Amino acid sequence: MAEQFLGFDLSTQQLKGIIVGSDLKLIHEAKVDFDADFSRYGIEKGVLTNPAEGEVFAPVALFLEAIDLVLQRLKDQGADFSKVQGISGAGMQHGTVFWSQDAEKLLGGLDGGKTLLEQLEGAFSHPFSPNWQDASTQKQCEAFDAALGDARKLAEATGSKAHHRFSGPQILRFHNKHPDVYKATSRISLVSSFLASIFLGKVAPMDISDVCGANLWDIENGCWQEDLLALAAGGSEGVQDLTSKLGDVPQDGGASFGIISTYFSKRYGFPSSTEIIAFTGDNPSTMLALPLRSSDAMVSLGTSTTFLMSTSQYKPDPAYHFMNHPTTAGLYMFMLCYKNGGLAREHIRDAINKSTTSSDAKSWESFNDLATSTPVLGQDAPSDPTRLALYFPRPEIVPSVKAGTWRFLYDTKTHTLSDAKPDDKTWPLTADARAILESQFLSLRLRSQSLVEPQGDLPAQPRRIYLVGGGAVNPAIAELAGQVLGGSDGVYKLEIGGNACALGAAYKAAWGVQRRSGEGFEDFLEERWNEEGFVQRICEGYRKGVWEKYGDALEGFALVEGRAVREKGEGVEGKEERR
Ligand SMILES: Nc1ncnc2c1ncn2[C@@H]1O[C@H](COP(=O)(O)OP(=O)(O)O)[C@@H](O)[C@H]1O
């Protein structure tokens, strides 16, 4: 019997499930779309909000329903779960789930004849999971940044300065706001370990990579950071209790947590021997969808944009995130996370389509034509100033600023900026198409330049750029990614499956179950990897002359960001950017 492996991606708006074979080839995929399938929860784009307090959260009951539904959908399309030997998964990062004192009992006694929702409502001390878009923890972030001295010291210890969405500040706020519920909470899971717990039939450990999204884990020493635990626990006397709520964190990302809960064997026909392999965060899992080498970069072009690199260098800085690599000790994941990705691009696309009275308001055609036909940085002649802009219809994380749009002409000789107005002679509306892509990729280049190495005779830049997520199908976006970021070997996209994150989870399950003693994830993947079938080279990366021009623009781009931060910097999340 050919063995199969199942991977999940529980993200903001969807739960996706993917089944692959031992040869890593895709067999089945299905998804549940929260807004479309569960509108009765009153959610919008997967979440509920309390704008008065900046809260964004999701009902845990919805996650439970989604798990049963996605399995049913896989089954309806012919999936044979009796072949599944291993399951792993990914959860949107930073979100937390609070378990009640009855959790273990309820998880361990599930009846395959009833749904998860019918049986697990009493397993939670709080019905909601704070979402990564939550911005309610300003005060708590200030306390976290101050706890070890300053934001830089916090980043050195935990891989990131304090961020609103990080689990530590979220737990502190939860503790302050609901002291009795906090006390009555038996365990706290991340979204990833919550999902693993359901499949395991008991509360599962957090994963060695995802735990780094909490501002609580001391990355270099591989343990909880006691001063930060004391902060979240409301004093050193609460540390032991919080440590037991959070649980132990196994170092091995391929560890089996045990066999599947009998609920899933009885209800869906999984073998009782199916192993549950550590579930990780959605970003670490995305990195596992292909054999990512050092100097390769992944750009995930979804609702948000994330930029991911695997590196052996631990160079934490308040401007970005370092996390443990999900499978390989000694490697780290470098990450930049932007709230303004696809949505910001869509705004420009829509404005352009409106002005040209395009017949299809959602078509990317005009946007793409303009993005590729406008000269580099909007500069017709070398003596012209360049155009530089920021487009943040929503508050941004990198840099941390409130919503806004900034357009400038940058004089490369005097290194000065002058304001530009949209629709005047120097900045027609059509210039925005190229400018937004340049802006998004310049921000990635600015922050990742210290991590890349020379490629043969070429200057320091990524070897390959891999594009994943919804925007990866757009050739103009790929073209600009190559022009700005380089990539000595070119720009690629994944050919298999609609979802790199769930695919990475399925690969992790395969590795966790099938690895030979000591066999690393990269070697396991390389051995089964089929370059022609799995990835497609879309376009050139490095172009001599063009890449250098964008290098010269970085200084101007940093000035543009400085202006935005001075005008609209966001409290503690903006402080470090202002230095
Ligand atoms: N042809 C296209 N060109 C550019 N962007 C696209 C295209 N098709 C889809 N997208 C973008 O992909 C995004 C959704 O990507 P997806 O990876 O499914 O997001 P998420 O996982 O965050 O829900 C949307 O913002 C949409 O604008």
Ligand SMILES: O=C(CO)[C@@H](O)[C@H](O)COP(=O)(O)O
């Ligand atoms: O907060 C972060 C990373 O730090 C986000 O990348 C979330 O992990 C996003 O999840 P989805 O967009 O996949 O729902």
